[in-house]
Amino acid sequence: MFTLDSRLQQDTVLIGDFPLCRLLLSNDANYPWFILVPRREDISELFQLDVTDQRQLWQExxxxxxxxxxxxxxxxxxxxxxxxxxxxxxxxxxxxxxxDAAWPAPVWGKHPAKPYTAEQIEQVRERLRVVLTDDFRFLED
Structure with missing residues (x-):
């Protein structure tokens, strides 16, 4: 059974599911920062996914x-x-x-996270609704 790591759960906003991955939005409005998490149990490395899931992760x-x-x-x-x-x-x-706030440096640890407002989250969701295909399912927290 798939369980999202508690740190990812705490630091992100749930957007929805692709066929393999859960799509999250990092709760840092400094950058549009998305995170894909394969919905597979006890996987920490790419090579632990079977070949079909590796391809699917790369496609998504x-x-x-x-x-x-x-x-x-x-x-x-x-x-x-x-x-x-x-x-x-x-x-x-x-x-x-x-x-952006960190350009051209990496985003990690550069600036404190600036949490999204509810209105900003909805704006991101609406932007994604326009472009995501039928194989994506939006979810609410």
Whole structure:
């Protein structure tokens, strides 16, 4: 049974589900920062996913990155799995702009997180509703 790591649960806003991954929004309005978490139990590394799930994760990641680049007018996208603090496998997809709070440095630890307001979260959801396909299911917290 899939359970989201408590730190991810605490630091993010639930957006919805792709066929494999749960889509979260990092609760830091400094950057449109999304996190994909494969809904598989006890997975901390990419190679622990079977080949089918590896392909699906990559398809969901690249599709999300492409739509975020266009929808958020990104200058660059940062896509990575790190997992040094949260071991549950998760993929960061971060929209970067030349005028963002940390540009060109990495976003981690650069500035304190600036939590989204309820209105800002709804604006992000609405922006995503326009571009996400039928294989995505929006969920509420």
């Amino acid at each position: 990641t690249t599709a999300l990155a492409e739509l975020l680049k266009d929808s958020f007018d990104a200058d660059k996208l940062n896509v990575a799995t790190l997992g040094n603090v949260v071991s549950q496998l998760h993929m960061h997809v971060i929209v970067r702009k030349r005028d």
